[in-house]
Amino acid sequence: IINQFSWNSLDIFARLGINFFVYFYFLNLLGADKYATFVFITLICGVAQSLSKLGQNDFLIIADDISSKVLSSVFVINLIIGITVTLLLSIIFLLVFYFQDRDIVFLIAALIMAFSVTIAVCTHSFLSLLQKKQKFKKLFFLNITSSISGLLVTYAFSGLIIIDLYPVIVVISTQIFLLISLFISSPFKFNVSLKILKSFYLESK
Numbered sequence: 001i002i003n004q005f006s007w008n009s010l011d012i013f014a015r016l017g018i019n020f021f022v023y024f025y026f027l028n029l030l031g032a033d034k035y036a037t038f039v040f041i042t043l044i045c046g047v048a049q050s051l052s053k054l055g056q057n058d059f060l061i062i063a064d065d066i067s068s069k070v071l072s073s074v075f076v077i078n079l080i081i082g083i084t085v086t087l088l089l090s091i092i093f094l095l096v097f098y099f100q101d102r103d104i105v106f107l108i109a110a111l112i113m114a115f116s117v118t119i120a121v122c123t124h125s126f127l128s129l130l131q132k133k134q135k136f137k138k139l140f141f142l143n144i145t146s147s148i149s150g151l152l153v154t155y156a157f158s159g160l161i162i163i164d165l166y167p168v169i170v171v172i173s174t175q176i177f178l179l180i181s182l183f184i185s186s187p188f189k190f191n192v193s194l195k196i197l198k199s200f201y202l203e204s205k
Contacts, residue, residue, distance in 0.1 A: 007136035011143055018147050026167045037106060038167045041093075045113045048089055052081045052121050075125045082118030089114035105164045112168045119175040126182035142181045150174030 027035045093110035096102060130139050150173040154166055161169055 007140050011136060011140040014140065015143055015147070018144075022151070022167075022170060029166070030164065034164055035167075037164075038109065041106075041110050041113045041168075042171075044092070045089060045117050048085050049117050049120055052078075052085050052117070053124070071125060071129065075122065078121045078125055079118070082121035085121065086114045086118045089117060105162060109165055109168045112165070112172050116168075116172045116175050119172070119179050123175065123179050123182055126179075126186050129186055130182075138185060142178060142185065146174050146178035146181055149177040153177075 026038070030038070090111055093107065093114060097107045097110070127139070130136075150170045153173040154161070154169045157169070158166070
């Protein structure tokens with residue numbers, strides 16, 4: 001238990017350290033005004049992502065037995081919620097772009113971040129499953145390698161990307177790497193059950 005607690009704590013502090021370094025670097029690179037735009041977009045997407053947690057992932061943690069049907073069904077629910085939230089965010093950002101006369105870079109960054117919400121929500125299924133199994137060591141290495149991969153991708157394509165988009169490219173690439181890594185490390189047979197989906201719906205009413 002102590003060992004797992006240590007890996008969990010290390011994971012949290014490592015991610016906080018990386019995020020602090022990256023955000024501080026981008027603050028100096030972009031300047032206060034442009035960085036404030038990124039913070040504004042991130043804040044809205046963060047709130048939307050938090051609201052997308054309706055309890056389906058907690059079910060994976062407390063359930064005694066997790067079958068492929070249950071995991072697949074929760075994944076589908078997360079995917080539907082993620083896509084819905086992304087569409088709503090896209091509409092909001094389009095309205096902000098139109099009525100506040102923002103530049104096209106703002107719109108591109110906002111839409112990328114809106115799409116990242118879908119990816120982040122889809123990772124919840126796998127993260128909850130690993131938390132249930134107390135695989136905190138694996139979570140630590142998956143999070144660290146995904147963060148480093150996101151930074152390396154941004155650096156590799158930095159010559160082709162507008163500086164203003166660096167932060168969102170780091171975010172989206174990190175989340176994509178994390179989702180792929182989680183799927184590879186915790187493979188399951190995709191088998192959606194309409195009965196389970198209906199039970200989730202009835203319990204949420």
